[in-house]
Structure formats: C-alpha cells, structure tokens
Amino acid sequence: MSDIQIKAMRDSVIDEVYSRMRHNKRIFFISADLGAPSLDKLRKDFKDRFINVGIAEQNLINVSTGLALEGFTVYAYAIASFITMRAYEQIRTNLSLSSHHKEINVNLIGAGSGVSYDVSGPSHHCIEDITIMRALPNILFFSPSDWFIAEKFVDFSINTKGPKYMRLDGKPLPRIYDSAKSFDFKKGFCELVKGDDVCIVSTGYMTHKALKIAKELCGKNRKIGVIDMYILKPVAEDLLFNTLKRYKRIITIEEAFINKGGLDSLISNMISRRNASIKLISLGFDDNYIFKFGNRDFLSSLSNFSEEDIIKVVED
Amino acid sequence: MKSFKELKEKAQWVKRETLKLHKYAPGTRLASSLSDIEIFVVLYYGGILRYDPKNIKWDKRDRFIISKGHGAVSLYPILADLRFFSKSELAKIGSKDSFLGIIPDTLIPGFETINGSLGHGLGVACGMALALKLKGIDRNVFVLSGDGELNEGAVWEAVMFASFHKLDNLILIVDNNKMSMLGYQKEILGMEPLKEKFKAFHWKTEEADGHNIAELRKVLNNLIKDDSGRPKVLVANTCKGKGVPGLENDPICHVKTLEADEIDNILKGCK
Numbered sequence: 001m002s003d004i005q006i007k008a009m010r011d012s013v014i015d016e017v018y019s020r021m022r023h024n025k026r027i028f029f030i031s032a033d034l035g036a037p038s039l040d041k042l043r044k045d046f047k048d049r050f051i052n053v054g055i056a057e058q059n060l061i062n063v064s065t066g067l068a069l070e071g072f073t074v075y076a077y078a079i080a081s082f083i084t085m086r087a088y089e090q091i092r093t094n095l096s097l098s099s100h101h102k103e104i105n106v107n108l109i110g111a112g113s114g115v116s117y118d119v120s121g122p123s124h125h126c127i128e129d130i131t132i133m134r135a136l137p138n139i140l141f142f143s144p145s146d147w148f149i150a151e152k153f154v155d156f157s158i159n160t161k162g163p164k165y166m167r168l169d170g171k172p173l174p175r176i177y178d179s180a181k182s183f184d185f186k187k188g189f190c191e192l193v194k195g196d197d198v199c200i201v202s203t204g205y206m207t208h209k210a211l212k213i214a215k216e217l218c219g220k221n222r223k224i225g226v227i228d229m230y231i232l233k234p235v236a237e238d239l240l241f242n243t244l245k246r247y248k249r250i251i252t253i254e255e256a257f258i259n260k261g262g263l264d265s266l267i268s269n270m271i272s273r274r275n276a277s278i279k280l281i282s283l284g285f286d287d288n289y290i291f292k293f294g295n296r297d298f299l300s301s302l303s304n305f306s307e308e309d310i311i312k313v314v315e316d
Numbered sequence: 317m318k319s320f321k322e323l324k325e326k327a328q329w330v331k332r333e334t335l336k337l338h339k340y341a342p343g344t345r346l347a348s349s350l351s352d353i354e355i356f357v358v359l360y361y362g363g364i365l366r367y368d369p370k371n372i373k374w375d376k377r378d379r380f381i382i383s384k385g386h387g388a389v390s391l392y393p394i395l396a397d398l399r400f401f402s403k404s405e406l407a408k409i410g411s412k413d414s415f416l417g418i419i420p421d422t423l424i425p426g427f428e429t430i431n432g433s434l435g436h437g438l439g440v441a442c443g444m445a446l447a448l449k450l451k452g453i454d455r456n457v458f459v460l461s462g463d464g465e466l467n468e469g470a471v472w473e474a475v476m477f478a479s480f481h482k483l484d485n486l487i488l489i490v491d492n493n494k495m496s497m498l499g500y501q502k503e504i505l506g507m508e509p510l511k512e513k514f515k516a517f518h519w520k521t522e523e524a525d526g527h528n529i530a531e532l533r534k535v536l537n538n539l540i541k542d543d544s545g546r547p548k549v550l551v552a553n554t555c556k557g558k559g560v561p562g563l564e565n566d567p568i569c570h571v572k573t574l575e576a577d578e579i580d581n582i583l584k585g586c587k
Contacts, residue, residue, distance in 0.1 A: 048450060051481075059439045059473035066443020069428065070451065090470065093433045094440060101422040 005175050009144055009168040010077075010111045012151035014038040017075055020158060021046050027158070028067050032060040032078035034111060039077075057082050061090035061106075068104040073158050079117075080110030080167060081126035084133055095163035096136040105161045109168060113143070113204055114255025115290065115299045116170035122289040126167075130203075130254065131261035133165050134233050140164040141233040142185075145207035146176040149183055149230055156185045167232075169205050176207065176228070188231030191243055195225025198314060199247040203229045203263050205296070206253040213310055224314055229263060237270055244271075249279045251313055253305060255296070258284035281313055318361050323529045327357045331559055332583055333393035333406065339579045341410035343418045347557035347569035348387035351493040351526065352460060355552055358532045360394050364540070365458065369400045372425050378455050379444050381429050383437025384462035384491060385419045386570075391426075392416055400426040435468025437461060438488060442474050445483040445547075456540065459488045464496030467505050478547035479518040486547040487539055488519075491526065493556035499567040514549045526552030559586070 014029075015038050021027045029042055030051045043050045053060045057078050064074040076083065084091070095106055110129065117124040133141055142164060144150040150168060157164055176192070177183060183190050192207070193214050200210040207228040214224040225247060244250060244267075254263040264282035271278050283305035290299055300306045318326065330353050338346045359365045359380065368374040382388040389409075396403040401415075401424070408414035415423040419432040429440055437459045445457045465471065478486050492510065494501050501507050511521045520542050524535040532552065539548040556570070557563025560582060563572055574582075 051446075053473075053477060056473040056477070058470040059442070059477055062436055062439025062470065062474065063443040063446070063477065065429075066440040066445070067447045068443070069440070070444055070447030072447055089433065090436060090439075093430050093436055098422060098430050 006172045007147040007175070008036070008170075008172040009147045009150040010036050010109065011038040012147035013109060013154060013166065013168065014042060016151045016154040018042045018045075020154060021049060024073070024158070025049075026072050028064075028072050028074045030060055030064055030074060030076050032057045032076075032083070034078050036111075057087040058090050061087045061094060064106045065094040065098065065104060068106045069102060073105045073107070075107045075109055077109040077111070079124065080112045080129060081124060083108055083110045084126065084129045084165070088132065091139070091163075092136055096138050099138045099163050103161045104163055105158075106163045107157045108163070108165045110165065111168050112170035113167040114169070115296055116205065116255075118296050118299060119293050121293070122291060125290060127256045127285050129165075129167060130232060130256040130263060134261060134266070138162060139233070140231065141167070142230065143167040143203045143232050144230050145202075145204055145228050146173060148175050148177045152180050152183070153185065160185075167204060171205075173205065173208060176211065183230065185231060187236050187239055188234070189227055189229045189236075189240055189243070191225065191227050193224065193226040195223045195247065197248040198222070198251070199225030199227060199244065199249070200251050200253060200314065201227045201229060201244075201263065201267055202253045203232060205255055209307060209310065210253060213307065213314060217311070217314060232263060232266065235266060235270075241270060241274060241276075244278065245276060247278060249281070251281045251283060251310070253310060254284045255300070256284050257287065258282045259287070283310060283313065320530055323357055323361055326361050327354050327529065328586060330357060330390055330393050332586060334390040335579050335583055337389050337392060337406060337409050338574060339576050340407055341418050342573045343410065344389045345386040345418070345570060346389075346560070346574060347563045347572060348384065348462070348493070349389040350558045350560060350563070351554040351556045352384075352387050352491045353390045353558070354527045354529050354532060355460065355489055355491060356391050356394055358529055358536065359458065360398065362529070362533045364533070364536050366455065367398075367426075369398050369426070372400065375453060376455060379428055379441070379448075379457040381437040381441050381457070381459045382420065382427065382431050383459050384434065384465055385431030387462065387491065388420045388431060389418065391420075395424070395426040434462070434465040435470045438471050439474040439477070441486055442477050442481070442483060445478070445486040446481060448485055449483075454485075456485050456487055459486070461488060461490055462496070463490055463492045463494060463501055463507055463510065464504075466490065466507055466510075467496070475514070475517050475519070482545045483547045484543070484545050487536070488547070488549045490549060490551045491554050492551050493554045495556045495567065495570065497568070497570045511551050518546060520544055520546040520548045521551065522549070523551045523553065526554035527558060
C-alpha cells in the first residue's frame with residue numbers, strides 16, 4: 001500500500017491505450033460520444049483510428065465487431081450503464097456468441113460503475129452490470145479497484161484476444177497496488193490483507209472501503225482480511241477457495257445489486273458447491289432503484305452498507 | 317461467369333434444393349428463403365462476389381453478411397455447390413451431427429457472422445468496410461437485409477454512420493419482399509418510400525426487380541462502379557414465397573410449413 005496519487009481509471013487506461021496506438025497500428029478507439037481529458041490528445045493524434053459513433057451504443061458494438069473481425073484490437077468506450085444495457089443484445093450476439101468461433105478482441109470500457117455518478121440519478125447508476133455481464137459466456141469481466149491495475153490491464157487486453165468488459169469507476173481514486181507483481185490477471189484476485197477469521201471480499205470502489213475498515217479495526221485484537229476481486233469472470237475457483245477456506249466468516253461488498261448473480265452469488269455458489277462451513281454475509285444494493293441524491297456512502301446507507309453499517313457487520 | 321440462361325437454370329436448381337431442405341427440416345423459413353434466390357445466384361455465379369472456397373479467410377475476398385438469417389437457407393445449396401462444404405451435408409440439415417441449422421451461424425463455412433438476430437449486419441459491415449479501407453484492401457462488403465429488418469433502430473444508426481464515413485465499399489441489398497412475420501410491412505410500419513429514405517441519408521440508391529437476373533446483375537455492377545463516395549443500396553423488389561403458389565401472397569407465409577407431399581408435387585412441376 002503505497003503512494004496516495006489519485007487518478008481516474010479511465011484516464012490511466014486511455015493514456016496507456018494512447019501509448020500503445022503509437023506503435024501498434026492495429027488498435028482502434030471508439031467512443032459513443034463520451035469524452036475524458038485524456039482522450040483529447042488521442043482524438044487529435046489518431047484521427048483515422050479514433051471514431052466517435054455518436055450517441056449510438058448499439059452501433060458502437062456493431063462497428064467494433066466488424067473492425068475486430070478484420071483483425072483490429074478495439075476499445076469501445078461509453079457510460080457503463082448504457083454500453084452494457086442499451087447494447088446488451090449486440091454484445092450477446094456479436095461478441096459473446098460470435099467469439100465462440102471467431103477471434104474478436106473488443107474491449108468494452110464502461111465508465112461510471114456502481115453509483116460513481118452519484119448525483120446523476122438512477123439512469124446513470126450501473127448496479128445491474130455484474131449480474132448481466134457475468135451471464136454471457138466468452139466475455140472476461142474486469143473490475144479494477146485502482147488506476148494502476150487498470151493501466152496494466154491494457155497490455156493484457158491486447159495480448160489476450162477475445163471480448164472483455166472493463167467496469168471502471170467514474171471518480172478519481174487513490175492507488176492501492178504497489179507494483180504489477182502483486183496482481184495476476186489469470187488469478188483474478190489479491191488478498192491485500194491476510195486476516196484472522198473474518199474476511200471482506202470486495203470489488204472496485206468497495207475495496208477502498210474494505211481497506212479503510214480493515215485498517216480502522218486493526219489492533220482491536222483481530223485482523224480483518226481483505227480480498228480484492230478484480231476479475232469477476234473467469235474465476236480461478238480452486239485458488240480462490242484455497243484462500244477463502246481459512247476464514248470462518250466472509251463479508252462480500254459490492255456497489256451492485258445483491259442476491260441475483262453479482263459478486264455475492266459468485267462467492268456463495270462456490271461455498272455451497274464445496275460444502276464449506278463458512279458463514280457468508282452479502283452487502284450491496286437491495287432490489288430497488290435509488291431516487292435520492294447524496295454521496296456514495298449515503299446511497300449505500302439506504303441499503304444498509306454505509307461504512308458505519310459495514311463496521312457493525314464486521315464487528316458482530 | 318455464367319450466361320443468363322445458365323444463371324436462370326441455377327436459380328431453378330437452388331429453388332428445388334431449397335424445397336428439399338425444407339422437407340428435411342420443416343422449421344426452415346421457406347418463404348423468406350425463396351425471395352432472395354436470384355440475389356444469391358447473381359452474387360455467387362454472376363461474377364459479383366469475389367471468394368475462394370478453398371481459402372474462406374482469403375484477405376482479398378468480398379465480405380458478405382446475410383443479415384436476414386432466416387432467409388439464408390437457399391444459400392446452403394450454393395455454398396455446397398461451390399465446395400465451401402460437402403453436398404452431403406445438405407440432407408443432414410437440422411440433425412445432431414450437422415452444422416447446418418435452420419438459421420445459419422458462424423460454424424458454416426462461408427458465413428462471416430451470426431445472423432439470427434435481426435438488425436446487426438449493417439453495423440458490423442460498417443466496421444468491416446472501415447477496416448478494409450484502413451488496410452488498403454480494395455474490396456466490397458455486401459449485406460443482405462430484409463425490408464422488415466429495417467424496422468430495427470440499430471440499422472439506422474449504421475445507415476447514418478456509413479454515409480458520414482463515406483463507406484463507398486459498402487453495398488446493402490434490401491430483399492424488399494414487403495412482408496415480415498405478421499403480415500405486410502405497409503400495414504405494420506410502412507417503410508415506403510424506402511429509396512427516398514436512403515437518399516435522404518445520402519446513400520447512392522438503385523432499384524431492381526429482385527427476381528430478374530439480368531437486371532440484378534446490371535444494377536449491382538453499376539453500384540460497384542459508382543465512385544461518388546457514398547454507401548450504396550439496392551432495393552430489390554421481390555415476392556415472399558416466390559414460385560410456390562401456397563406461399564405467394566399469403567400474409568403469414570413466413571411461418572408457413574409445407575407438408576412433404578406438397579413439396580414433392582411442387583418438385584415434380586419444376587424439373
């Protein structure tokens with residue numbers, strides 16, 4: 001745990017894609033009219049390989065597919081809730097289904113995961129995507145917790161062919177990972193803190209919460225474990241289970257719906273398949289949309305997983 | 317390239333083979349697969365498409381996306397005839413050891429994309445056309461779409477994209493059979509005046525009798541030669557269920573299945 005440099009994941013990803021595009025002429029970056037400060041120089045310097053398809057997420061996916069079928073590596077960029085849900089059937093047919101037989105390296109960049117667009121209201125919240133994107137075969141699901149791991153994913157995404165979804169937080173966040181040695185995209189998770197008998201398993205922004213809570217509670221006669229799940233599909237289940245089975249109690253936290261296929265389901269299915277006697281508590285959004293405005297902790301509190309709520313659960 | 321007489325004979329043969337396929341697999345969409353036979357024949361035998369069955373990934377091939385997947389059964393005999401796969405595969409359609417489904421997918425040699433879900437082909441073709449330009453490959457991307465398929469909003473996202481990006485290597489053929497599943501388009505969403513819609517989006521437009529081989533070939537060649545820097549569309553006016561009296565002019569012919577003896581009778585009549 002390391003320098004506290006704060007940066008938006010989309011900027012570290014776009015900067016890295018930019019530097020790759022300089023040498024690799026087979027990379028396209030396509031946006032559905034979504035920008036970023038880091039995108040300005042990419043738009044200017046690669047006029048023939050940057051395309052703004054306009055506010056047209058369905059065509060974003062279709063055009064990206066056509067380019068990828070011709071051998072290009074494509075980054076398709078839009079707001080997370082729209083790229084996944086407006087274009088879901090395009091993703092299913094042209095990426096998930098088609099990549100069963102064809103090599104299609106389309107990397108979906110969804111900006112604004114969870115409720116990171118906190119005051120934009122429910123249309124911009126993206127709390128369904130873990131459930132629905134995990135349902136699609138052949139699509140790798142990347143859910144980074146900091147800008148550094150997000151940046152390092154770019155190299156992996158070029159070399160590992162096939163469609164991927166990158167669930168990026170909309171807000172600048174501090175760095176968590178010290179070096180690229182601390183993560184492995186084939187493994188997909190990192191035990192950031194080794195705990196005694198309680199472990200928080202989190203993804204994305206919530207890993208920052210988990211680390212904060214683990215730090216606060218450290219020294220109260222117990223050590224809380226923290227596991228950051230940065231790949232939500234495919235899951236290296238044996239490795240993950242070997243890490244989890246040491247714990248008596250696991251608390252999953254995600255800025256997404258729970259009880260219907262998200263991170264919580266991933267863990268609970270694994271525990272039940274292996275008949276493990278680990279107690280599991282799932283925290284995340286209830287089966288409701290949020291029509292209130294406030295910061296992320298307030299929005300979480302509406303489903304009883306504010307920082308204070310989580311501490312109570314952990315200490316219980 | 318074959319003579320018009322030979323092309324007409326080919327079309328008759330494809331029709332007979334398509335009817336046989338329907339007999340083997342009654343779930344095939346027969347009516348929809350009869351309206352585009354002459355289009356397929358002209359593309360594959362009329363010197364329009366460049367392809368190599370021995371090298372289906374040949375970089376210099378013209379790309380062809382059959383976006384109206386349901387109507388592609390009549391392409392199976394052509395692909396078999398051209399040796400994209402063995403003719404013996406045809407009789408196995410829809411069976412457990414066949415790769416020929418009643419709707420085609422990418423397992424079938426010669427198919428570029430998954431085609432069962434409507435409205436995707438043109439957008440994917442836009443990406444391909446763009447890629448070919450960037451790679452410096454002087455080839456065309458053809459798309460076959462149904463007129464009913466044009467109800468899908470994603471098609472029009474692609475129509476806008478194609479003209480804005482001057483994709484003059486993109487040729488859309490609309491199998492304008494004027495029907496979709498529940499009846500006549502004019503009573504569903506009314507796509508006419510279709511050509512004018514494309515004109516308004518700055519496409520080069522042509523119209524032809526979609527069952528007239530000579531006309532189709534002439535118009536497609538005109539479109540290929542056109543150098544006005546626009547994407548191109550051919551509205552091919554066709555008849556759904558063409559040549560089968562029980563299907564032609566039946567508003568719900570899309571879902572109509574013929575009995576084996578009905579097919580045998582038709583086959584006897586069109587030898």
